[in-house]
Amino acid sequence: MAGKPRLHYFNGRGRMESIRWLLAAAGIEFEEQFIETPEDLDKLRNDGSLMFQQVPMVEIDGMKLVQSRAILNYIATKYNLYGRDIKERALIDMYTEGMADLTEMIMHLPLCPPGEKDAKISLIKEKTTNRYLLAFEKVLKSHGQDYLVGNRLSKADILLVELLYSVEELDPSLLAKFPLLKVISHSSQGLRTRISNLPTVKKFLQPGSARKPPLDEKSLAEAKKIFRLP
């Protein structure tokens, strides 16, 4: 019997959080091995466990997968969350890449020098509404279906739910102009509610669970230490 996937990362969201969401939404229980010191990271590197000396790394099906996109794509394919054909895959890829761009901006906010932070936050909010949420609202409007692609659940929908959580943490009012995204996010029939009610996701969203809180000063300092960043 195959063991549960095992995730190697520090105890925070970073580049592993989307992977946690995808596994949870696919109903897959997973284990986590937290990197807590620079020595923990060194050990993984010296073991030859990290192809490019980097985490995230996920042990799954006898492989040690690295590179978050490769990991997400493997999980999505394995659990039928990647569309039915090449064109659906292309749409799913296109939408998730856009989400990744926005998530990257939000992820890097805590690293922003204090003097530049307000300007950065404004820029992110502007891009969130005028570029990204606008695009996804348009997609949903264009076909009127409950899911972004092919009228069924895919990696794109799960990562959208994750993104909407992050956007809400940044500023709940950003969703105001997007009725279909609001349904996804707030309605009791909406995608977010339905995904959140899956047993594995419910467990994931509970305090003290695998889901990580936003990065705070203390966690940032710890992460910097582990990765030997200035």
Added chain:
Amino acid sequence: MSEKPKLHYPNGRGRMETVRWVLAAAGVEFDEEFLETKEQLQKLQDGNHLLFQQVPMVEIDGMKLVQTRCILHYIADKHHLFGKDLKERTLIDMYVEGTLDLLELIIMHPFLKPDDQQKEVVNMAQKAIIRYFPVFEKVLREHGQRFLVGSQMSLADVILLQTILALEEKIPNILSSFPHLQEYTVKMSNIPTIKKFLEPGSQKKPPPDEIYVRTVYNIFMP
């Protein structure tokens, strides 16, 4: 008869060059519409041709695809450059993602402050020699095959070749400690479709110069 893919981007490498490489390696002819002014970009944006208001954009098979990785995956899927099964595909994905991380440094390089550019060449060289090349050298050494994954050319091979050649332009002896990568580079470059792409007169773009950098600023800076 299906139309040729049409690429929308400034007349230079940037993020579109990998797409040009992969189409060329797959033997697919393509057209290009070069962005030269802010107004042209605006026109594409106002016409709702760009999902996230950004280029690269490739018109292909009735779709307007944006996001480089999406475009690369679609072409790879369509032209059998993505391995024969999920495990090969995943290996190719990992190699591609690592190589793209290295290529990113090359893509961003012309836009760094002049004072930072020389330092960055050193950084690129170090990353290539310490983090990325050893992985691929080992893969090639251990399986003794022509290609990185399986028995056919894949997306991973094309992007690695592109990256090696781009690095050699800046650091000519960068492969000096990697005999298998040296042999690999020669063999890959001799594949007929790639050889053609490497000849003068192809759609391969020259290294970025001041004109390219200025064009990019004019088009994309607010």
